[in-house]
Amino acid sequence: MKKIFSILAASAVLLASCSDFLDEDLKSSLSPTNTYTSTHGFEVGVTGLYEFARSEWNTWGGDDNAFTHSAATPYEVLQIGTDIAVTGHNDGTLQVFDNLSYTPLTGFIKSFWEFGYGLVSNANQILQYSEENTNWDKPTDKIGFQAEARFFRAYGYRYLVYLYGDVPYVDKVQEKFRIDFTRTPKAEVLKKMIEDLEFASAHLPEDPDKVQVGRLTKWAAEHLLSEVYLMAGMPDKAEVAANNVINSHKFSLIENRFGVRKDKEGDVFSDMFVENNQNRTAGNTESIWVMQLEYNTVGGGGEEDDWTKRAWVPKYWQLDGFQIADTLGGRGLAQLIPLHWWIDGAAFYDASDIRNSEYNIKRNWYCNNPKSDKYGKKTELTETLWKAGQLCPAITKFFYGVIDRGGDEGYGGNTKDRVKFRLAETYLLLAEAQIMQGDAEGAAESINVVRKRAHANPVTAAEVSVDFLLDERIRELVGEELRRFTLTRLGKLKERTLKYNSRAAMEDKHLLWPIPQDVINSNTGAEFPQNPGWE
Template sequence: MKTMEKKNIISALFVSLSIMATSCSDYLDEKLKSELAPDNTYTNSYGFETGSAGMYAIARAEYNTWGSTAFMHSAACPYESQQIATDLAVMGTKDGSIQPFGYCTLTSNTGIVTSTWKWAYSLIAAANEILAYAEKCTNWDKPTDQANYMAEARFFRAYAYRTLVYLYGDVPYVDKIQEKIHTDFTRTPKTEVIQHMIDDLKYASENLPIDPDNVSKVGKLTKWAAEHLLSEVYLMNGDNANAEKSALNVINCGYFRLMSNRFGVEKNKPGDVFSDLFKEYNQNRTSGNMESIWVMQFEYQTKGGGDAYDDWTRRAWEPKYFEIQGFTLADTLGGRGLCQLVPLKWWIGDNTGFFDANDIRNSEYNIKRNWYYNNPKTPNLLGKRCEITDETWFTTYRLYPALVKFFYGKADNLTYTGTNRDRMKFRLAETYLLLAEARLNKGDKTGASEALNVVRRRAHASEISSEQITMDVILDERIRELVGEESRRFTLCRTGKLLERCRKYNTEAGPLIQDYHVLWPIPQEVIDSNTSTEFPQNVGY
């Protein structure tokens, strides 16, 4: 498994390395003779299952920092780059890799700008390889295997192009194995790339398994993951009728429902159903969770389960409480956070009116507002409440309201950096919010409020009337429900709200963000290596 993943990494990087035209041409031209070369691997269903695992591994490593798995950004804050300079947060710990995004100073040489491009084309290359060999293979265990592996590949190819289009706009569309180094890539119009994504996802929807309880392995893609993503991509394309249709396909399929009763490993402990969604081991259907549509698989101290560098979401959001006298590291307090994303007061502060009084998403089980000293070495403080102040929140970044959904710590290793909990990528609550967005864009305010209110009812929040609903209302609801789960930059760019809401709410990036920051720059390596034809840079860079 690990050897095959390494082979997939090498082949997957082929496209991005070709685009970069690095000095590794001799290496890239090498004829692989080992038993794991594609000609020897992709000869039967088992070989394609191994290759499929490589695609899942690359996808799972989307925000990997310095890890040893399928891909790495070699930087601390790839996840944070999708959340900062939005309406959500300012920088606390100002790691060098997040500052260009928080201060809106990113350039074509910014590390994460380049590594994100490479990650996406790595996944695309892995998908293209499977597609090419699947067309030629005739030795399948089951008649449906060929279409199933091609459907997985086409899903992941669309998933990768989703990132590229959101961040860079027009990008080269590559759907074949690149047999040689190219220096003549051109930028495919965004609308054309999106149409290819739609075609891929329609194929995936038609050929992935239908029954999520009858898949070969936990975490495998189904038809409904493709339909969920297809709804979003239709929204990107301005096709609101089909976005509504795809969202309804998921909602009405009968396999999923919003969880409304306590479930899972801690259902008999203090909490609520929303907090249950984020408890370790509660993300998959095997736990009783009927809300998750696609879950990336991680497991602590398990080979192939990710490592300390894969998911730093908790480190991003949680405060450095342990640096305050009277506190010590504790898994019940979220473990070792690094406060790289400090939430803005307008949505998470007390008495702002952002949450209804009875909204469980604002309960102490989901947003920790009360912090009590826990260090027995300071008995004079032990058990007393530590007050959150403007200084602890926005000056020292040591204490502020924290998102419990990202709490993660291990008693055997309290300084552990990662979060090896399965990650819900798509869940039904978001499908309802995509439906609300599609209906609002169509002018169907009644239908939009109906979709939104399904999510609010589960949260015990008051209902929104058709007269009240706007895109800002939907975006606010996405914060309450999906903060930190979604790539906020993607959502705000899709809805055309990035500049407006950043300028309105973000005290740090708001005064700095310019119109051209809706896109990232094209990596300079790409432009410099594309010597045979012009490869224009995005405006402003």
């Protein structure tokens, strides 16, 4: 869908806003003092926050992007080196996260730090200038913009605390160059994140049908609050927040076929991931917050924004008898190869579970090149092809194959709108909160809501555990959740990675990423210790 507003001016404001990782360098004619003088100016600035946030996995930039990692695999490094996938691609930026050989000098170690603090810094800017401005169109404008800014500040810190642990908490614009930052305990950062999200929940719009597509509502804040409460060890409050979303009756699990392929082959689960089916305007009542990245739309995503399409699709096109086709996932690069234990495990999915159907996990590969004598013949999966990343099961959540791109077959970017929060995960967050409080019966009931939609057998309280929940999150959310974050929150990153992933010899030091070496080297005015094991 369309980007919410014109983004060019917003990007200019935000990109001019910080040097180093938190300091201001205001040189543009679109500086905050010139821009944040009216409701329209804040509309432009907040639009920039949405643009910055959706650049979280931007690869090589593009003309109008607010942020770039300047490398091909930012999304993949948050999935690899865990219990779900290894890589079948020789990209050096990914391999070091596959075999856990990254260091404080590794590019993504620094770029995710910069992404988190870039979002924080720009949110702080809006919050500060909103307190100074008196020229508002409506009395509610100020608090509304502040609510969005505080949501995004918490979203930026979410990346930082998951990846680095204790990080400097900064809630003011840093107008002078500083070399004396100190690390704030994670518990204190989480407390501040909770305050921001509670404020956002209180002041964001409640009706998702009365906001522009892609814009935040109260329920996005409540969903994220549930997760952050769990991070902070407050499962009782996490349960309340998750139930607030569920009991709002604004959202419902998709139970019937819908959208652009409802009359074609597929099922209710696969429908959610078909291009153009992500938003409420398409009939998707499950989506709580959707980042707008639709292909070939004014203000939409570009080719560099999101390469998750390439990640989960094998390099089938290297094999005799195949050619690149969007119906097969496009130009897959096998950056993430699913591990056998879950995707090939006979006991992992119930026989009736539609999340394991051919519409959702492609296991049957038929040669599609009409010029080949193999055309129409099935190529069997072998361990050799699997390890090479040339043929393996593929998660179809990241396929195209619906929209006519005027012959642009195998388009590189995955500019399908990106669902960040959906109701099925809210139920699983609720189950997590219930497990943490010893309520196995309640957790089973919450999980079974999700399993019922999937046509999977119900589970009993006796079967419920943290590991069962983590398995269920794979079945429901694989590829959507950032697996490293989930395992970190539940204290299972090392245990499950060692159990299921023989490539990743995980040690305690890998539970957190190292602090970027440049940050430590430049912060000479105060002690800034490295994370344990990375000294």
